[in-house]
Amino acid sequence: MREDGTLFCLQPEEREKARKAVWEECRARAMACAACELSRARNSVVFGEGDRGSALMFIGEGPGADEDDQGRPFVGKAGQLLTQILSAAGIDRKDVYITNVVKCRPPNNRVPQPAEMTSCDQFLQAQIQLIRPKIIVLLGSTPTKWVLKTTEGITKLRGCWYDWKGISAMPMFHPSYLLRYPDGRIQGSPKHLTWQDIQEVKRRWDETRQH
Numbered sequence: 001m002r003e004d005g006t007l008f009c010l011q012p013e014e015r016e017k018a019r020k021a022v023w024e025e026c027r028a029r030a031m032a033c034a035a036c037e038l039s040r041a042r043n044s045v046v047f048g049e050g051d052r053g054s055a056l057m058f059i060g061e062g063p064g065a066d067e068d069d070q071g072r073p074f075v076g077k078a079g080q081l082l083t084q085i086l087s088a089a090g091i092d093r094k095d096v097y098i099t100n101v102v103k104c105r106p107p108n109n110r111v112p113q114p115a116e117m118t119s120c121d122q123f124l125q126a127q128i129q130l131i132r133p134k135i136i137v138l139l140g141s142t143p144t145k146w147v148l149k150t151t152e153g154i155t156k157l158r159g160c161w162y163d164w165k166g167i168s169a170m171p172m173f174h175p176s177y178l179l180r181y182p183d184g185r186i187q188g189s190p191k192h193l194t195w196q197d198i199q200e201v202k203r204r205w206d207e208t209r210q211h
């Protein structure tokens, strides 16, 4: 693979085969990774799941206890809420790709440290290069700050599109934050704002699929 992530001079089927091989190699490296402190207490490496051919990718912060147990991203209470939000907007979870900035659970669900995110970034960047999404949704403050390299808070950034290396990126509240605000009918509440945001994501996703 070239530095820009392209698999050049190959027929489409060969390219797909090569891309799959690079993906599997990357996944295998992550599964055996001990590059940071988070490897010590993990039960699972939560690499990500979903459609690797999707134009829409979601990036969260890191696995929690349920995700660490099951080896899958966003399967606990917050994950179930994310699945509901996607479904309500007409997005089937299996049609998108979902992962996190760090692939191993930070102890007590603390925020991953910069050194841990730096160590794990090789996997996230490889995933983005291989999936080649047109849209990335950044779930919460940590992935927003990490990917967009900003210090602005999520409340200010959410709901707007940002160009990140030619990809449309939208920060949204993390679903675990939304669990604190169950009533989505209140105008201006985090859940109400998220409902607006996900509908905008769906609208943009539909546009990419028409072209």
Ligand code: SF4
Pocket (backbone or CB within 6 Å): 030, 033, 034, 035, 036, 037, 038, 039, 045, 102, 103, 104, 116, 119, 120, 121
């Ligand atoms: S968090 Fe990432 S860098 Fe750290 S051990 Fe897990 S896979 Fe490796």
